[in-house]
Amino acid sequence: MTTSTYDLPAAVANVPLAQERFAATLATLTDAEIREPSVLPGWTRGHVVAHVARGGEAMVRLIDGVLTQRPVAAYPGGPTVREAEIELGAQSSANDLADEVYSANIQVVHAFARMTAPTWGRQVQFPTGAYPASRCAWSRWREVEIHHIDLGMDVYTIESWPEEFVACHLPHELAKLPGRLPSNAAVQVGPSRFGTGDVVATLDGPDAAILAWLVGRVGLAAPALTISGDLPELPPWS
Secondary structure (H helix, E strand, O other): OOOOOOOHHHHHHHHHHHHHHHHHHHOOOOHHHHOOEOOOOOOEHHHHHHHHHHHHHHHHHHHHHHHHOOOOEOOOOHHHHHHHHHHHHOOOOHHHHHHHHHHHHHHHHHHHHOOOHHHHOOEEEEOOEEEEOHHHHHHHHHHHHHHHHHOOOOOOOHHHOOHHHHHHHHHHHHHHHHHHOOOOEEEEEOOEEEOOOOEEEEEEOOHHHHHHHHOOOHHHHHHHOEEEOOOOOOOOOO
C-alpha cells in the first residue's frame, strides 16, 4: 500500500498533464458518442465534460478572488445555477464542448502560474466550506482524473491513472474512510483496518482500484478487487 502524502507542487505540476490527457480523449469523440451514457447515473458524457469545463472556470474565479483579496463564490448563483449550466452545456456539440474544456484548461494553468506560496495559503470558499487556496490545485487534479474515467472510454480507465495521482490521493481518501463507515462496520484494506465496528469486511487489490472504490466508482473498481465479507455501501463521495 502506498503511503505518499499530498503536496502542492505535485498537484500544480500534474494539473496541466491531466488536462491535456482529458482534452486528447475529447478530441476523439463524435456528437453521437458525447450523447451516450457516462459512468455517472443520469449523466451523459456531455454532462461530465460540461461539469469539467465549469469546474475549471470555478477554480479560476477562486484564484482571481485570492489575488484580488475579495470574496468570490466558486459557482455564483449556487447549486441551482450550476446544475442548469451543466445541463445546458451537455447539449452542446462534441467540438464545442472540447473547445470549452480547452479554454478552461488554459485559464486554470495561467491562474495557477500567478500564485505564490503566501497566496496559496489564503482562504477560499468552496461549496463545501472554507479551505486554503491550495485546495484548488488538488481539487482540479482530482476532478479531471476522476471524471476522465467517468467518460467510460476504454482509452482511459482506472489502470490509466498515473501512479503519482494514486499515491497522492489514496492516503487522503483512506483517512476519511472511518467517518464514512456505518457505526457497526470496519474494513480491512491491505494491512490496515478502518472503523471500529464488529462487522469486518476485507478489501484488497491494486491501489488504483481501491481509490476508485473509495471515490464511488464501485463498478469500475470491482473487477480488480478481492473482497471478503459484506463490504458496506459508502455514502456518496464528495
